[in-house]
Amino acid sequence: MRSEIQELIDLIEKSLNLFSERKNIEELKNKLEELEIISGNTDFWKNSNKAKSIMKEKQTIERNILTYQNLKQKLNDNIELYKLAIDENDFDIQSEIENDLFKLKSIALNAEQEALMDGEIDGNDTFLEINAGAGGTESCDWALMISRMYLRWSERKGFKIELVSQNYGDEAGIKSVAYKIMGLNAYGWLKVESGVHRLVRISPFDSSARRHTSFCSVWVYPVIDESFQIEINPSDIRVDTYRSSGAGGQHVNTTDSAVRITHVPTGIVVTSSEKSQHQNRSNCMMALKSRLYDLELKKMNKDIQEAHNSKGDAGWGNQIRSYILQPYQMVKDLRTNYETSDTQGVLDGKIDEFILSALAKRINSK
Helix, strand or coil: CCHHHHHHHHHHHHHHHHHHHHHCHHHHHHHHHHHHHHHCCCCHHHCHHHHHHHHHHHHHHHHHHHHHHHHHHHHHHHHHHHHHHHHCCCHHHHHHHHHHHHHHHHHHHHHHHHCCCCCCCCCCCEEEEEEECCCCHHHHHHHHHHHHHHHHHHHHHCCEEEEEEEEECCCCCEEEEEEEEECCCHHHHHHHHCEEEEEEEECCCCCCCCEEEEEEEEEEEECCCCCCCCCCCHHHEEEEEECCCCCCCCCCCCCCCEEEEEECCCCEEEEECCCCHHHHHHHHHHHHHHHHHHHHHHHHCHHHHHHHHHHCCCCCCCEEEEEECCCCCEEEECCCCCEECCHHHHHCCCCHHHHHHHHHHHHHHC
16 A cells, blocks of 8 residues: 555544544443433423433434544545555556545544534534724724634634624724624634734824734633523613614614613623614523623633633733734734744634644643
8 A cells, every 4th residue: 555545544543533532432322322211211301401402412422423433434445445446456446545535534634623622512602702902993993803804714614603793993993793603613613712812013094104012802602502591680680772883774873772781790791783672682681691601611610710811801911812914924822832924814714723722722731
């Protein structure tokens, strides 16, 4: 067998071994047997929320086991066929199998990356909030750039994006924006992006063309479903309505449709500014429940809590990543030291390597 093909096979096997190790496939098989027994009980659906949670866990386990088994089987089949093609000097079949192995390598690598999603709620949709920090108009423009970066990244992943609320800057950019990003492992991918992001560039708003430093903060928290019981006392919340601000339209500044809900005990504030006030209330309550769940999750997980605390204010000393456009080109993650000079690619949404390195470091630290 040619050394290039053997190297390709070794890379695929490495990805599969890492996937099996991180997902603990053998333990998952035992867990699946337990869940099948539980779900087969006659009174299983009496508690619908608990049943939904168990079925969701069961489906996730089944998907992980099937992914591993299918990839392993495809690899073994291709190896056997390739050996036969060599024995029979069938170069067409050899070439076809080589192409299949390259495709399999890509699929196995994706599976390995997905295995970094090890949390209970990593598979959930996610809320993504971006707020301009110190720097005035500069930071509002920077918040808009970061917003575009995550939107482009989400599009590359095939995720759906829903705008929850947006507050424009006085002169340019945005003061804040919130999105709901929907897709498999959306939260698992983005959870390491919470923190302060720092930009250094020649300001387009400075007539003297001086270098400016801007900041914005990113906050990621999971969308939770009905299987998570989050009780909110109506007396603990304050609901305010206000007029949406935007780029025009017949309903702008005519009705108080936007909604802001404040959770008094924690100080959490959530907003939604769609046209329907009813939908805005629903969006806010969903976001508030997710924020409260996220708060409890952080209290239970010391590692996540420390990462959240390090986020701090959107200013000096609290950043997780620096984007330097002047006097040189570099984006560097200060947690993992991963860096690249492809600043334009990063701002166009090519941030997988930053995310994967941060996820890997989190797993290794555990």
